[in-house]
Amino acid sequence: MISVEYVRLMAAYTQWQNSSVYRAADDLSDIERRMDRGAFFGSIHATLNHLLWADQLWLSRLAGTAAPVQPDIPGSVETHAEWESLRSDRNNTDAAILDWSARVTAEDLTGDLSWYSGAMAAQITRPRWALVVQLFNHGTHHRGQVHAMLTAAGAHPDDTDVPFMNSPHFDW
Numbered sequence: 473m474i475s476v477e478y479v480r481l482m483a484a485y486t487q488w489q490n491s492s493v494y495r496a497a498d499d500l501s502d503i504e505r506r507m508d509r510g511a512f513f514g515s516i517h518a519t520l521n522h523l524l525w526a527d528q529l530w531l532s533r534l535a536g537t538a539a540p541v542q543p544d545i546p547g548s549v550e551t552h553a554e555w556e557s558l559r560s561d562r563n564n565t566d567a568a569i570l571d572w573s574a575r576v577t578a579e580d581l582t583g584d585l586s587w588y589s590g591a592m593a594a595q596i597t598r599p600r601w602a603l604v605v606q607l608f609n610h611g612t613h614h615r616g617q618v619h620a621m622l623t624a625a626g627a628h629p630d631d632t633d634v635p636f637m638n639s640p641h642f643d644w
Contacts, residue, residue, distance in 0.1 A: 474601045476576055482608040483573035484642035485634055486527075487566040489615050492630035493520070494559055496622045502555060509621045513614075516621050517558070518549035523614040524562050525551050527569065530607040533587055534600070535572040544590050569607075570641050 497505055497516055508514040513522050525540045525548035532539040542551050552558035581604060586597040615632075622629050 473599075474581060474604060476578055476581070479576050479581070479604060480573045481634070481642055483569045484639040485637055486569055486608060486611055487641055488637050488639045489612075489630075489632060490562055490566055492632075493615055493618050493622060494562060496627040496629035497555075497618075499627050500622075500625055504625055505555065507625075509624065511617045511621055513549050513617075516618055516625075517555070519614055519618050519621070520558060520562070521551045522548040523611055523618075524558065524565060526610055526614075527565055527607065530603065530610070531565070531568060531572065533585060534603060534607065535568075537568055537572075 497520070500516070502517075505517040506515045509516070511519055513519040522545070525542055528537070528540040531537045540548075540551065542548050552561060581601045583600055584597050585600050585603055586595060588594070589596045619629050619632060
């Protein structure tokens with residue numbers, strides 16, 4: 473249902489948007505990044521921690537990379553206490569997503585994937601292509617929350633529209 477080109481576009485988009493929100497968040501103090509702003513995970517810092525954790529979890533399932541250390545969603549917001557550590561791990565994870573996307577084949581997007589979901593307390597099986605969509609959709613959702621929090625805090629992340637993407641990792 474999705475294509476290899478979709479995976480590569482969304483991997484580049486993910487890196488582009490993560491770079492944008494982290495650059496904008498760099499202009500805030502640590503206190504401002506950790507301030508509860510009423511989002512699902514509270515703060516910019518906690519939301520970015522959760523998003524990184526989830527990307528690493530899905531990438532481990534889809535590409536066989538190492539799973540994140542934190543075992544569950546509540547712990548995901550505490551993966552990195554320090555901003556620079558969070559930023560560095562984000563950059564490394566984006567590179568891993570880009571690397572995986574460069575190697576993914578149409579065959580990799582077929583068939584089912586099964587895993588135990590701690591959130592659902594159940595064994596789940598879904599089509600691989602749908603889980604790739606989940607990887608990227610989940611990131612877009614939480615980056616949207618971070619974008620809104622950053623804007624409310626006076627920071628200036630980039631536009632989010634795919635057609636305006638300028639990425640060295642994707643050639644229109």
